Amino acid sequence: MAIDPGFCAPGLDRADALRSDPDGLRAAMMRPGARLLRMSGLDPDIGEDGGLSWGSLAEADPEGDLLLLGLDDGAPRFAHVGHVLAQGQPIPLLWQALAVLPERDAAIYASARSLVDWHARHLFCARCGGDTRIEKAGWSRRCTQCSAEHFPRTDPVVIMLAEHEGRVLLGRQPQFPPRRLSALAGFVEPGETVEGAVARELYEEAGIRVHDIRYIKSQPWPFPSSLMIGCFAQAENDVLTIDTTELEDAQWINAAGVRAAMAGEDAAPFIAPPRLAIAHHLLEHWLETRG
């Protein structure tokens, strides 16, 4: 059963044309079906049914700005743009809520969280230091001094399983829960291909040279705003040279070990990444397709 990683379900109609249509946008705000996503800072309020909670636009701070998330079967959906910055890592309660949130609600929340966070981090113009103001219904900001337009940021990240003779390479970062191993990952840099970033990160972090890099699937990751690009690669050998500034440990795990971990068995050699994470699905895909 192949289900998608978290945040991947189709969300709202993004209604791109409405963002640049001030009259249409004002009319959308007046519609009786218009709704505001209830959030506490960057975290979602959860309704009694376990889904996202929506209120009327009257609940928004009259001093604040509204962001058009999109249309839900034609009904406008907004979020409030506060000035809340994420404080460190998301709290455990958020992970618990996300694990049970309906898939479509999780996708809607991912866009909202990334955008609200981006606005809070971009009150000033990086080019001239001037104040910026919201534009295009929250899908850009413009500098009040130099007029530069700034767009929400999405950072591409490669996340990959290197394979060698029936085993996959998994690593752990120092902040992981005990016994957790996951796929290695890193940001794509300016001037790199997806495949170049996969090869560089595996060599930098684990000393492994790879070939036959294959794209598998992608996932938005709203902490704060990444596009996870999931790949497989074939390692030339299994000799690890671990960069301990990035990884606490890295190990080759065979299919039996991965299967035990994915089944949550006590005797498994590691604890698998959660279903929300694309790494979980890369491991599942590997078990299903490794021939």
Added chain:
Amino acid sequence: MAIDPGFCAPGLDRADALRSDPDGLRAAMMRPGARLLRMSGLDPDIGEDGGLSWGSLAEADPEGDLLLLGLDDGAPRFAHVGHVLAQGQPIPLLWQALAVLPERDAAIYASARSLVDWHARHLFCARCGGDTRIEKAGWSRRCTQCSAEHFPRTDPVVIMLAEHEGRVLLGRQPQFPPRRLSALAGFVEPGETVEGAVARELYEEAGIRVHDIRYIKSQPWPFPSSLMIGCFAQAENDVLTIDTTELEDAQWINAAGVRAAMAGEDAAPFIAPPRLAIAHHLLEHWLETRG
């Protein structure tokens, strides 16, 4: 003959560890083999051999900052961080130079151009408006007031061919040269998958619903700093509804038409995108693999 799009060749060893090693970096600058990439603004100076031109670090503005591009067979390579902003579109002379630049030089230039441009656009902190200073050998900037760290930006863009009964969908933007058609494209937004962005852009720009979206290849595009993610998709029908705010025209072209355009024939129904662009290679891949 499958050659890669422009900027995709392996470039320098990015020497990630050296960026965070101030002593090592100072030593690298003193090495006799250290070289500075000669640029005029954001454009590359071209040497007599048609490749990039490299000078000594003494040529750098003593008031300016140096950016570590990486190591070339162990020899440090730098660029000078000026405050030059790109003025509109790249000039025709740049395209001509890039068309003949050796592949590896083009890849090195792509990273340099994106980073130099990013520094010029990020002299101030988007969070608090304070001055920023270069850090990590040019791979980040830090705010002198609030200490926020800012990283170079890479914007993921989907670029795709929709296919329907033996024809592919191509479009033209108003600024294209006469008769040029190319693949449709658009930025991946926060909260989207690659596949979600492909489906949304094709529907927004051409009114086409698609399924079976497949990743083909990727390319860095340094104008200013995109990661082009090239895909194929199967269209459900061929009825176009063109968004004329985005596209001047869109057409379905059959294999004979694509083949004639790729061969540069006068009678071709359109002029193909240049070899530098991933769209050219998506068309080539389509001709080779369409069964």
